[in-house]
Amino acid sequence: MSDGERERRQGTASRVTRQAKIMDVLWSRPVRSQPELLVLLDQLHGIETTQATLSRDLDELGAVKLRGPDGGAPVYRVPEDGSPVRGVEGGTTRLGRLLGELLVSADASGNLAVLRTPPGAAHYLASALDRAALHDVVGTIAGDDTIIVIAREPCSGAELARRLQELPNAAPAGAETKES
Numbered sequence: 001m002s003d004g005e006r007e008r009r010q011g012t013a014s015r016v017t018r019q020a021k022i023m024d025v026l027w028s029r030p031v032r033s034q035p036e037l038l039v040l041l042d043q044l045h046g047i048e049t050t051q052a053t054l055s056r057d058l059d060e061l062g063a064v065k066l067r068g069p070d071g072g073a074p075v076y077r078v079p080e081d082g083s084p085v086r087g088v089e090g091g092t093t094r095l096g097r098l099l100g101e102l103l104v105s106a107d108a109s110g111n112l113a114v115l116r117t118p119p120g121a122a123h124y125l126a127s128a129l130d131r132a133a134l135h136d137v138v139g140t141i142a143g144d145d146t147i148i149v150i151a152r153e154p155c156s157g158a159e160l161a162r163r164l165q166e167l168p169n170a171a172p173a174g175a176e177t178k179e180s
Helices: 003-010 015-028 034-045 051-061 091-102 122-132 157-169
Strands: 064-067 074-077 105-109 112-116 137-142 146-151
Touching: 015 034, 015 051, 034 051, 051 122, 091 122, 091 157, 105 157, 112 157, 122 137, 122 146, 146 157
Parallel strands: none
Antiparallel strands: 064 074, 105 112, 112 146, 137 146
């Protein structure tokens, strides 16, 4: 049995697979609502998920609602060009909250900060790090419970790890990024 058949039978899919199928559906037809997208994912790909998970997926994919092709009701669209995830206003406030909830420990080596989370939380926290668009962060790589955060020179991994550990306690400052 292939992985795709196994996922279809189980009605579940990995985050990456689920997001790829969401993009397939949104590129192939106009979708006006999240409940409609939930039904299409199940009917077309055998993927069952919750509205909350779907909402997070759409956010991570950079999906927006635009006027439909017929000029009617808005439909979901996702960037087809692989555009980078854009920063959002309040991203550091949200990131601080999530770091407070999910960060178990932080360590560093060279220009890398290594963050530990509870099992299954690394992708979610890495996505929040990416969305916050912090100047000192080049990018993130997430596993199940570990995130590698690459620091932008001249910031060191140790300095970045320290800042991320302090962020949950920092008073919200003016956002440096633009609202999407």
